[in-house]
Amino acid sequence: LPFGGVQMLMIGDLQQLAPVIKKDEWNVLKQYYDTAFFFSCKALQKTTYISIELDHVYRQSDSKFIDLLNRVRGNQLDQESINLLNTRYKPNFKTDEAGYISLTTHNAKAQNINEVKLEKLKGTPYTFMAEITGNYSEYNYPTNAELVLKAGAQVMFVKNDPSPDKLYYNGKIGKIVSIEEDKVEVQCPGEDEAIVVYPLEWQNIKYTLDEDTREISEIIEGIFTQIPLKLAWSITIHKSQGLTFDKAIIDVEAAFAFGQVYVALSRCKSLEGLVLVSPVSSNGIISDNTIDKFTRKVEENQPSQEQLQDSEKLYREELLVDLFNFYNLEQALYYIIKLLKDHSSGLQKHHLSDFRDILKKINEDIAGISEKFLVELRALLINDNGTEEDAALQQRLSKASRYFAGKIDEVILKPVREISIDTDNRKVKKRINEALVRLLFEAKYKHSCLKACFNGFVLKEYLSIKAKAAIEDVTLKATAMKSGFTGTEIINKDLYDLLKAWRDAKAEKLDWSVYMVLQLKSIHEIADTLPSSIKELQSVRGLGKKKLQFFGEELLEMVREYVNPES
Structure with missing residues (x-):
């Protein structure tokens, strides 16, 4: 059976950025798969899966902007739509304006913008070094291992607040107002109080199957601990996927991949919050015939x-x-x-x-x-x-x-x-x-x-x-x-606990393993039967001649004191 008979639910947006696949990897994979997309999966092709298109938009509320985004998404821009979009082209826009984040096509460009902006700020730079333990790939670092920040820097949270207060979320933008050695205070637009930010940890988790229980268990292979912030005057369009911004400066002049323009534009809540670095033309929007073909198939085969x-x-x-x-x-x-x-x-x-x-x-x-x-x-x-x-x-x-x-x-x-x-x-x-x-x-x-x-x-x-x-x-x-049995199983629970504590202390003193002094089944039997002589102790399982010789009298004394505490 495909996928071992397990029901699969796959959710995603094919009009966003395509899978990242290296050339040497694709040279191997293309021998087996027609495309790098999920629908080329051999197992999936053996199923009669149903495709459902979700068309309710939550990020934007303006119908004109939604229609514009849908036209970009489907590569159906007409001149009227292009004219509307290009009303947001602001060649003389001052990028220092608060609250704006710049979305660019290339990582080097985003990094350069952030470094230049940080350098212009007055004040002392603070460097926060990440604490990395175990196996944690540099490629997966959520922020810089060596994070340089200054008061006044525009930053973005890169993790949801794990506390009950939920003061921040992944993608939230703010400005640093104060920095100390182990904490940063960030003021976010429209909020009265600054957020105090401390280091958090990310875990690199490996999942394994327990052969005995057949259950999936987690193994933490590595931990990355750092202040959950990154400089955010600019980030790449790729990193912006899934995020929402009130204000964004869009630079797609060097768009090189399918979905980049749509992803960049659709991060913004409104057309008014969007600023274009360069005008957009229909030629600048890259389409993918493979995706277009699959999308048409989905639209034509909605379930009845x-x-x-x-x-x-x-x-x-x-x-x-x-x-x-x-x-x-x-x-x-x-x-x-x-x-x-x-x-x-x-x-x-x-x-x-x-x-x-x-x-x-x-x-x-x-x-x-x-x-x-x-x-x-x-x-x-x-x-x-x-x-x-x-x-x-x-x-x-x-x-x-x-x-x-x-x-x-x-x-x-x-x-x-x-x-x-x-x-x-x-x-x-x-x-x-x-x-x-x-x-x-x-x-x-x-x-x-x-x-x-x-x-x-x-x-x-x-x-x-x-x-x-x-x-x-x-x-x-x-x-x-628990360390012992419940009252329903042990007649004399207090004596059981006393004998167990004595056994543990004796083992530590003699530098023996605890079971070498007295096994739990022996303790259980002594607590239940209350032996009053060496002869009665001999019938207890696990008590041989040597143990009776070493510990017999001590055990009997504890039993006597338990039975007759006043004597």
């Missing part, structure tokens, strides 16, 4: 109303079938049981039986029932003309949701939250912790989705709750992360 209705029906059915499918829960539990079996020698035996009991109840009360219900549900959905209007179906969904949510709470959430697994093997402990978190997350997520249907299935409400449940910061902490 019937296709939309069929897709909506299929989507509702997929959501509902998925809602009552508990495969992920079962798999998460199977994985925990496998871990417990593989490492049973260092764990309490009852843990394996506890989770086997949970699995048995899931199979009987959840998975088994869901298989029968899914047969019934699919039959009900055959004649579905709109789930929300089908009273019989809604009643059945409500009843089923309440049943399965109750069972998840009873069979999984409540008992698993009471289980705490401890082991001296840190690697094993970490894997078990992660597996428990995964199980609890899957159960909590499914419970939230089911709860959303207690009063019936309403698509918009369900999707909202489902999305929130999926991205919710998982505050569940597998109780295995």
